[in-house]
Amino acid sequence: MDRSSSGAGEGRGARPTAHELARYEALFASRTRSMKSSAMREMMALTERPDVISLAGGLPDTTTFEPELYAKLMSHVAAESTARALQYGPTDGMTATVDCIVEVMAAEGTLIDPSEVIVTTGGQQVIDLVCKALIDPGDVIVAEAPTYPGAVPTFGAYQAEVAQIEMDSDGMPIEELEIVLDRLQARGRRPKFIYTIPNFQNPGGVTMSLARRRRLVELARERELLVLEDNPYGLLRYEGEPLPTLYSLDAEVLGSGGGADLVIYLGTFSKILSPGLRLGWAVAPRPVLEKLNLGKQGADLCSSPVTQLFVAAYFNERDPGGGRRWRAYLEQLKVLYSRRRDVMLEALADHFADDARWTKPQGGLFIWATLDERIDTTDLLALARESQGVAFVPGRAAYVDGRSGSSSMRLNFAGVPEEDIREGMRRIGKVVREQLSLIGTLSGSVPSSRNLARGAAEREPGTPPGGEAAQVDRGVAGGGLRAASPGAGQDAGPGGDDSGLADVVALPRRASEGSARRRRDR
Numbered sequence: 001m002d003r004s005s006s007g008a009g010e011g012r013g014a015r016p017t018a019h020e021l022a023r024y025e026a027l028f029a030s031r032t033r034s035m036k037s038s039a040m041r042e043m044m045a046l047t048e049r050p051d052v053i054s055l056a057g058g059l060p061d062t063t064t065f066e067p068e069l070y071a072k073l074m075s076h077v078a079a080e081s082t083a084r085a086l087q088y089g090p091t092d093g094m095t096a097t098v099d100c101i102v103e104v105m106a107a108e109g110t111l112i113d114p115s116e117v118i119v120t121t122g123g124q125q126v127i128d129l130v131c132k133a134l135i136d137p138g139d140v141i142v143a144e145a146p147t148y149p150g151a152v153p154t155f156g157a158y159q160a161e162v163a164q165i166e167m168d169s170d171g172m173p174i175e176e177l178e179i180v181l182d183r184l185q186a187r188g189r190r191p192k193f194i195y196t197i198p199n200f201q202n203p204g205g206v207t208m209s210l211a212r213r214r215r216l217v218e219l220a221r222e223r224e225l226l227v228l229e230d231n232p233y234g235l236l237r238y239e240g241e242p243l244p245t246l247y248s249l250d251a252e253v254l255g256s257g258g259g260a261d262l263v264i265y266l267g268t269f270s271k272i273l274s275p276g277l278r279l280g281w282a283v284a285p286r287p288v289l290e291k292l293n294l295g296k297q298g299a300d301l302c303s304s305p306v307t308q309l310f311v312a313a314y315f316n317e318r319d320p321g322g323g324r325r326w327r328a329y330l331e332q333l334k335v336l337y338s339r340r341r342d343v344m345l346e347a348l349a350d351h352f353a354d355d356a357r358w359t360k361p362q363g364g365l366f367i368w369a370t371l372d373e374r375i376d377t378t379d380l381l382a383l384a385r386e387s388q389g390v391a392f393v394p395g396r397a398a399y400v401d402g403r404s405g406s407s408s409m410r411l412n413f414a415g416v417p418e419e420d421i422r423e424g425m426r427r428i429g430k431v432v433r434e435q436l437s438l439i440g441t442l443s444g445s446v447p448s449s450r451n452l453a454r455g456a457a458e459r460e461p462g463t464p465p466g467g468e469a470a471q472v473d474r475g476v477a478g479g480g481l482r483a484a485s486p487g488a489g490q491d492a493g494p495g496g497d498d499s500g501l502a503d504v505v506a507l508p509r510r511a512s513e514g515s516a517r518r519r520r521d522r
């Protein structure tokens, strides 16, 4: 094949042109039409460019892992387990790795049966396998709005219809979930699963309250619904009391002393150790586990034994006081990331103060910031990259319709040093001010920062510019998420059009909404 016409000559990651694609068009499966590139693909490319300060990736800081320890663990695997490390492993994972998973889950306050675990190639593979096992084209998934940008293309690839429910500072409002479920039911539709990231949500940074966790589990039991609990960040809590996992709450309600039967739990070593290992896991009811296993056989046979043995060796490490080394490293990460979170919050106040609102996460890696509604962060990103060499994830990446969340952005505070956070935020602030001044000039009214600030302050709390119900508290715990506007941010059928679920998820405003939305995150 002529390399120039295949696009291969353009460098790794270069996109094919429309002309190049046309040549192969007839061969592609119809599902490829609903496959969208994850915002992550572009973001990962950016993180490799030294001239760009990237606040975009979902990256932990792997520079904190001691090179000597890494070398020691690798040598240990090489010396003690050469043949096993180089061999295929069992599809559901190696026993030594599952033992580590049991330990991590116990640290989350969650007891599990090791026979209900499958080790996967990252948590991302769990999302894929769950969709593979449960989703036929047109099936419904209910997710939070905004949702994990990396799940959006997976849902699209399986041609799911996704109903997104706007979060507030306590996570997904369960009463709104009920309304959506009722409407779906009225149409004879039942979601295949509810997808939630209850702790320090990616990208929202908010945490689902205990009351909502309990109610979600109750609701799942009342209606026999599966919940996919995606929990990469639970152990990265910087303040406040840990909350029980949905998995443990479901098991508790079931009361048999065994595992949950309606919650599929997703865990990962990516954020507490390293994403480069590509190791995650699912804990699931046996019938579901069996299907995940079959799906995984078709995907990759097994996850890497090399990295599984690495994790097992790491979990055997003790610090000089005899404590578990992985716990000590986790504590180190928490100190580092919580300081960086504070630096970013300060920088937001310095550079965004008048024009934006944002969440104040109690853990995790991300802050979700929402700017003046006239700014489109997808356009802003292009400008910020070109003129300032700084990047973030534009809000649209977290919505299946590709339109909502357009004035929001996800900012990662964990993966970059403090100076870069300050400088990166200064640069983003500069582009935002330039944009606002341009918009003001074009519309004939030059908005001063003061006016914008006053505008925000004078609005009824709970009502953002444009009158939609939303959190507008600036910089308060958990605040700053947009709320559902009728039809917005919600439905996307396979093609991302407006048909399908739009009226199902256009939620009515209730009198109590404003006050409920002002409740502080916990």
Ligand SMILES: Cc1ncc(COP(=O)(O)O)c(C=O)c1O
Residues within 6 Å of the ligand: 058, 121, 122, 123, 124, 125, 148, 150, 197, 202, 230, 232, 267, 268, 269, 270, 275, 279, 280
């Ligand atoms: C919410 C969520 N789920 C899943 C993943 C996938 O992580 P990994 O595949 O590295 O385990 C991520 C990564 O950022 C995430 O934030």
